[in-house]
Amino acid sequence: MRQLGRQAGSALTQTRTVPAPDDLRLELIGVPAGADVPLEVRFEAVSEGVLVTGTAIAPLAGECARCLAPLTSSVTVGFQELYLYAESRHDKHEKHDKHDDQEDQDAGELYHLDGDLLDLEPAFRDAVVLALPMSPLCREDCPGLCAECGEPLADAGPGHRHDEATDPRWAALKQLGDTEDNHQDRRARAIDLQEG
Numbered sequence: 001m002r003q004l005g006r007q008a009g010s011a012l013t014q015t016r017t018v019p020a021p022d023d024l025r026l027e028l029i030g031v032p033a034g035a036d037v038p039l040e041v042r043f044e045a046v047s048e049g050v051l052v053t054g055t056a057i058a059p060l061a062g063e064c065a066r067c068l069a070p071l072t073s074s075v076t077v078g079f080q081e082l083y084l085y086a087e088s089r090h091d092k093h094e095k096h097d098k099h100d101d102q103e104d105q106d107a108g109e110l111y112h113l114d115g116d117l118l119d120l121e122p123a124f125r126d127a128v129v130l131a132l133p134m135s136p137l138c139r140e141d142c143p144g145l146c147a148e149c150g151e152p153l154a155d156a157g158p159g160h161r162h163d164e165a166t167d168p169r170w171a172a173l174k175q176l177g178d179t180e181d182n183h184q185d186r187r188a189r190a191i192d193l194q195e196g
């Protein structure tokens, strides 16, 4: 950071790997706490402070929303944060005649983010949460689970079906309620299970 001058437009890019913060997940998928997150950060001096632009690759682990199989992937996120120079914060409402004196002070004390990337965590966290899929899939065309037995249809194969008449007691009940409406109910339920 110290190489970055205060002249607007001067910029510096750093790459590093940081451990993922805790509790960065939605219901089905998230970033494992402590996992390596490669991070590229660009610091750019602007008139009021330092504009920090980050790009991170967050590893993801979770389960498929259709078949519940474990899955891993990653998501690339970008985020941006403006850090004000110390005097921009404290003297915001004072007159500009003080400004020239402060301009001459050692730039080192003005960077309260010097060497400290923890300040970036909220911006990183927000970006990742927005990028996490609500319904992660193990693969785009995951067929989900069999609505009857719960077996993953990808494993069961295309010929997977159930003999409706295996148990005569259930078969009898089925015949009693075998109206057109019930057929539609069952079909709707099966679709819900596959998609939900």
Ligand SMILES: [Zn+2]
Residues within 6 Å of the ligand: 064, 065, 066, 067, 068, 069, 137, 138, 139, 142, 143, 144
């Ligand atoms: Zn799946």
Ligand SMILES: [Zn+2]
Residues within 6 Å of the ligand: 146, 147, 148, 149, 150, 151, 160, 161, 162
């Ligand atoms: Zn089945």
